[in-house]
Amino acid sequence: MEIKFTWPQGFQSGATHAGFKADQQLDFGWLVSDVPAVAAGVYTKNQFQAAPTQYTRSLIQKGQTLQALVINSGNANSFTGQPGLDNAAQSGHLVAEKLNISSDLVGVASTGVIGKQMPMDKFKDGLAKLTLTSQSQLPEAILTTDTHSKKTCHALTIDGKTVTITGFAKGSGMIHPNMGTTLGFIATDAKIEGSLLQDLLRELIQSSFNQITVDGCMSTNDMVVVLANGQAQNQTLTAKHPEFVSFKKALQTVLINLAKMVAADGEGANKxxxxxxxxxxxxxxxxxxxxxxxxxxxxxxxxxxxxxxxxxxxxxxxxxxxxxxxxxxxxxxxxxxxxxxxxxxxxxxxxxxxxxxxxxxxxxxxxxxxxxxxxxxxxxxxxxxxxxxxxxxx
Amino acid sequence: MEIKFTWPQGFQSGATHAGFKADQQLDFGWLVSDVPAVAAGVYTKNQFQAAPTQYTRSLIQKGQTLQALVINSGNANSFTGQPGLDNAAQSGHLVAEKLNISSDLVGVASTGVIGKQMPMDKFKDGLAKLTLTSQSQLPEAILTTDTHSKKTCHALTIDGKTVTITGFAKGSGMIHPNMGTTLGFIATDAKIEGSLLQDLLRELIQSSFNQITVDGCMSTNDMVVVLANGQAQNQTLTAKHPEFVSFKKALQTVLINLAKMVAADGEGANKxxxxxxxxxxxxxxxxxxxxxxxxxxxxxxxxxxxxxxxxxxxxxxxxxxxxxxxxxxxxxxxxxxxxxxxxxxxxxxxxxxxxxxxxxxxxxxxxxxxxxxxxxxxxxxxxxxxxxxxxxxx
Incomplete structure (x- = not known):
């Protein structure tokens, strides 16, 4: 069931203007879980995968667990060589330090212009200003040429517990995802096995994000990440759980809703x-x-x-x-x-x-x-x- | 060597307004050789190959010989089912009758709107008006949204004889050829083996027409046909002929020149x-x-x-x-x-x-x-x- 926007239990977020974009626009934010969350991701197949995409992919592949995601718009940190990779890692470390968690638990995502190094001083200034709230500004902070934010929220009952799935994404040019995609993030308080979540995401992305195109151009920064922190206290979802199919359907709806919002708000689009x-x-x-x-x-x-x-x-x-x-x-x-x-x-x-x-x-x-x-x-x-x-x- | 536009020896052409397009524009024409010419062709890989494309392909595959090509713009005779195929065949037969040659020697090509049956009464009216001249209006008659005609002419010496290669083509939307291409026609008076000409065209198309794109959309009507009528009286070109490489280079230049003209005049293009x-x-x-x-x-x-x-x-x-x-x-x-x-x-x-x-x-x-x-x-x-x-x- 679609519900009014809310973060799932045990998630908070924050957003601010760090200076990657001009005009005091929101351009920086984070999504943080109270506890480590099972994490799954899919990433662009563009051969020049951007530094944050490589970095987050390697973290999720290693541990299938994240507790925080830090995201900026206005600079893609793409095609930036070793300094770019170092900056992505440093970004994760700085966030981990502030949250007092392991840096292996912090994913990094960026979107914006290709080929410019991340201004790390702006990153630090922005991070100093970030707080944790229940507000919904984060989806605004990740936009580039989008005309509005894309977010959707779905609730269902599993083992008698309310499970919430909250997704947000950005467009709106260089949109022709393959396997990975434009930036999309989904948080849920469902309890689910890590490998099952990864399989599920890989399956559902094919008929959602991978089925949209704005201009045939596959970005270097595409990624969709799902975090599931288990705070809904349902029995761990496995493929045999009687309500697994309901969860799958709800996640599919969230992915398709986001994908359609990205397509509808393609650059310059009327229809x-x-x-x-x-x-x-x-x-x-x-x-x-x-x-x-x-x-x-x-x-x-x-x-x-x-x-x-x-x-x-x-x-x-x-x-x-x-x-x-x-x-x-x-x-x-x-x-x-x-x-x-x-x-x-x-x-x-x-x-x-x-x-x-x-x-x-x-x-x-x-x-x-x-x-x-x-x-x-x-x-x-x-x-x-x-x-x-x-x-x-x- | 590039030369001023002329038809090769033993070729004549004609063009008129048959009524496929409005406003008295040229929309109908033919290219006719005095004698049967060795013919080679490449065709669109779009699965919905248009009727004239199927028809001409089958003629060239069967006999590797054509003496005439009849071409119209303003109606693609594409996705027109059995009536469309019948109309393509009837078009060839009507031209053969007028020229008093075998209908197996008449290729047919069309370009324009998809999904409308050929108005055969207009075809007949147009054909009645067609004459054979040395003029160069035919390249005008095959245009759709093109802003100008695309033609190029190259001369070289083989066995002491002057050989001319004359090419013309049209764009300018639905341009993303694969194997075949938009409409392109090349006439030469060179004497050459049929299978060698076909191999040569198939090879050279890869680095010429197949390397242009205007909008990523592969037409249903694409075809490039080369006619070589041997009237230059050179020794038959084989792969071992000492001047075969010069001929290949000249044909490649003609194909690339045409391809570039089509790209430069892509719909709406400035550059x-x-x-x-x-x-x-x-x-x-x-x-x-x-x-x-x-x-x-x-x-x-x-x-x-x-x-x-x-x-x-x-x-x-x-x-x-x-x-x-x-x-x-x-x-x-x-x-x-x-x-x-x-x-x-x-x-x-x-x-x-x-x-x-x-x-x-x-x-x-x-x-x-x-x-x-x-x-x-x-x-x-x-x-x-x-x-x-x-x-x-x-």
């Missing part, structure tokens, strides 16, 4: 585009076709123009390697059939234009090749996207 | 972007990295804004699977070093901005992993690209 692929030969191909549709510049520009030129949807589907049935393709936009059995359907243009004028466009495609389903999310391509990226210095 | 990759582990990876750079929306928008944010070049390179050396990457824009051994280089910003203001931007990347080179071409991402594609109905 969320959702592609629903039905009856693909298998789930991988269903996802592949869905992502090809939301990733097409031509479709993105066409939907900005509120135009229903479905030939571009055919083009995008045909560009994939998915199994297709050339004589049995159905395409709908917003529930209005445009193509049925690979033939044009007469369309009520007034009704179609009414749908194209809304801010969420659903493209449904039936491949008639099997029984698998897939979804993906993206946004339209607008003048503002070009404007933002013609002069982004971070 | 040609050329990526030069040096010292890659192998040629495939060199081409892959070059194409990733020219294909990045973020880099394309940045160059429209005349901005030199090289972090985006790092991001694009890292997104590939190519072998990289994280501590030894060099990046230059227009010959100005921005990154050396993976470290920022102090830059004369005035000089950089002067280069970024020109209409041809060369990005040079040294991977320090081997000895292979690769190039790719694209264009900037502009407001006009969005504008054109927000309302393209063809």
């Amino acid at each position: 969320l585009i959702e592609a629903q692929v039905q009856n693909a030969a298998n789930p991988v191909e269903a996802n592949q076709v869905a992502k090809a549709i939301v990733g097409s510049n031509l479709i993105k520009a066409m939907l900005f123009g509120e135009d229903g030129n479905w030939g571009r949807i055919v083009q995008a589907i045909g560009q994939t390697q998915a199994q297709l049935n050339p004589n049995q393709l159905d395409i709908q936009i917003g529930g209005i059939p445009l193509v049925k059995n690979s033939l044009t359907v007469p369309v009520d243009q007034a009704a179609l234009h009414q749908i194209l004028a809304t801010d969420k466009i659903i493209i449904t495609v039936n491949l008639h090749c099997g029984e698998a389903q897939g979804m993906a999310w993206g946004c339209d391509l607008t003048y503002q996207y070009v404007e933002i990226n013609a002069a982004y210095e971070g | 040609l972007i050329e990526a030069q990759v040096q010292n890659a582990a192998n040629p495939v990876e060199a081409n892959q990295v070059a194409k990733a750079i020219v294909g990045s929306n973020l880099i394309k928008a940045m160059l429209f804004g005349e901005d030199g944010n090289w972090g985006r070049i790092v991001q694009a390179i890292g997104q590939t699977q190519a072998q990289l050396n994280p501590n030894q990457l060099d990046i230059q824009i227009g010959g100005i070093p921005l990154v050396k051994n993976s470290l920022t280089v102090p830059v004369d910003q005035a000089a950089l901005h002067q280069i970024l203001a020109t209409d041809k931007i060369i990005i040079t990347v040294n991977l320090h992993c081997g000895e292979a080179q690769g190039m790719a071409w694209g264009c900037d991402l502009t407001y006009q690209y969005v504008e054109i594609n927000a309302a393209y109905e063809g």
Whole structure:
């Protein structure tokens, strides 16, 4: 059940302006658990993985446990060589010192301009100002070109205990995650086995964050981390726990909600585009076709123009390697059939234009090749996207 | 040697307005050889290959010989089912009848809107008006959103005879060829073995048309066809002919010239972007990295804004699977070093901005992993690209 934003039991956060960004904007924050939490993560597949991404990945792989995450926007600490790695490690150590915990328990994440060293004096100034509160400013502090923060909160009952799952994420350019993703963080007070949490995240990321694209560009800093501190006092979740499936569904909802928020707030976007692929030969191909549709510049520009030129949807589907049935393709936009059995359907243009004028466009495609389903999310391509990226210095 | 535009010996052409496009624009034409010509072709890998593309491919595969090509713009005859295939075949038959040659010798090509049946009455009206001349209007007749025609002409001497190679092509959206490509046609009077010409085209397309991208969208209609009618009377070119290498180089130049013209006139483009990759582990990876750079929306928008944010070049390179050396990457824009051994280089910003203001931007990347080179071409991402594609109905 979706609930009003709150941190799960035993989590606190803080945010401040450290000076990575101008104009007194929030650009620095932390998420801290009262006790060490089971941790799982997925990370970008970009070969130039940024220093904080490498650092946090190695910590989680080693111990599957974190107690705190420190996050900044305004500087990605990416492509910064050994000094960058040293700065990421030092960041973790400074936070550990302030919290009086082991530095192995502090993850680090950064987003912003690539290729500039972290100004560690600003980091220290910021850290001195950070406090622990129950407030919800942290999701604001991690934004770059986002127009608003992305957060979602879900509650469910396990062993009669209330378990809360709270997620937050950022966009909104260089968004084309693979395995890892843009920055996304999920805190829960559920008690769960570490390896199970890692498996679960790896599985669910495929149909959530890995199914969004804003511009086809995979960031060097992508990561999604889940912390589970067990403070809900449920029986430890294993794959056999009778309520494991409910937990999995709730976590999936949180991941998909965040992914959709990132897509809808893509740079310059006016509209969320959702592609629903039905009856693909298998789930991988269903996802592949869905992502090809939301990733097409031509479709993105066409939907900005509120135009229903479905030939571009055919083009995008045909560009994939998915199994297709050339004589049995159905395409709908917003529930209005445009193509049925690979033939044009007469369309009520007034009704179609009414749908194209809304801010969420659903493209449904039936491949008639099997029984698998897939979804993906993206946004339209607008003048503002070009404007933002013609002069982004971070 | 590049020469003024002319058709090779024994080729004539014609162009007219048949009515596929509005406003009396040229939209229909043909290229005809006096005698049957050796023919080679490469075609789109989009799974929804258009009817004329399927039809011409099958003709060339069967006989490696064509005498005429009929080409229209304004209607792609793509995703049109069996009626579309029938119309492509009928188009070839009608042309063969008028020329009094076998219909197996007439290739068909179309470009324009996807999903509409060919108006065969317009085809017939157009065909009635077509004549054979030495004029150069045909390259105009195949354009869609192109701002100007793309043609190039090269001459060389083989066995003491002058051989001419004349190429023309169209862009300018849905450009991301793979194996085949956007429409490109090359006529030559060279005498050459059919299978050798096919092998040559397949090889040279990889480093020319397959290395351009405008928007990442692979068309359903892409094809490049070469006709060689032997009227230059040279000894038949085989792989062992002493001047085969000169012919190969000339054909490569023609293909690359056309490819660059298509990229530079990409929809809405202000600038040609050329990526030069040096010292890659192998040629495939060199081409892959070059194409990733020219294909990045973020880099394309940045160059429209005349901005030199090289972090985006790092991001694009890292997104590939190519072998990289994280501590030894060099990046230059227009010959100005921005990154050396993976470290920022102090830059004369005035000089950089002067280069970024020109209409041809060369990005040079040294991977320090081997000895292979690769190039790719694209264009900037502009407001006009969005504008054109927000309302393209063809």
